Amino acid sequence: MLHNIIAIIVISFIIVGSLWGIGNLLNTPREKNIQKSTDSILLVAQNNAFNQTNPTLHVNSNQPTKLIVLNKDFVKHDFISEDLGINTAYLTTEQDFVTGIASNKTGNYTYYCSFHPEMRGIIEII
Numbered sequence: 001m002l003h004n005i006i007a008i009i010v011i012s013f014i015i016v017g018s019l020w021g022i023g024n025l026l027n028t029p030r031e032k033n034i035q036k037s038t039d040s041i042l043l044v045a046q047n048n049a050f051n052q053t054n055p056t057l058h059v060n061s062n063q064p065t066k067l068i069v070l071n072k073d074f075v076k077h078d079f080i081s082e083d084l085g086i087n088t089a090y091l092t093t094e095q096d097f098v099t100g101i102a103s104n105k106t107g108n109y110t111y112y113c114s115f116h117p118e119m120r121g122i123i124e125i126i
């Protein structure tokens, strides 16, 4: 009798474990589903930073560059560059926004998140 109970418990754990594994395989993280081409930039907002370091984004003038902003945080973020006319509006957890960087003027332009002043970087158009 006791052996049967133990066997049932063990089998239950195996079934739940394998269902969990299959569920994870079917629900691949959002980042992997986003198509990245060589001329696109993926910025992930997480832990109050864009791509951890708020990197300088290098873009060629007269060459539109696809920009994907993905919020992997538990709080809202947005991505704004006033000089380049980019504003994603606020993104909730797991929400992404596809836009573009395009300018025929070279120079450095600021980007930032309006909720977090430390989330700030430079778009360098060369």
Ligand SMILES: [Cu+2]
Pocket: 045, 048, 076, 077, 078, 113, 114, 115, 116, 119
């Ligand atoms: Cu933010």
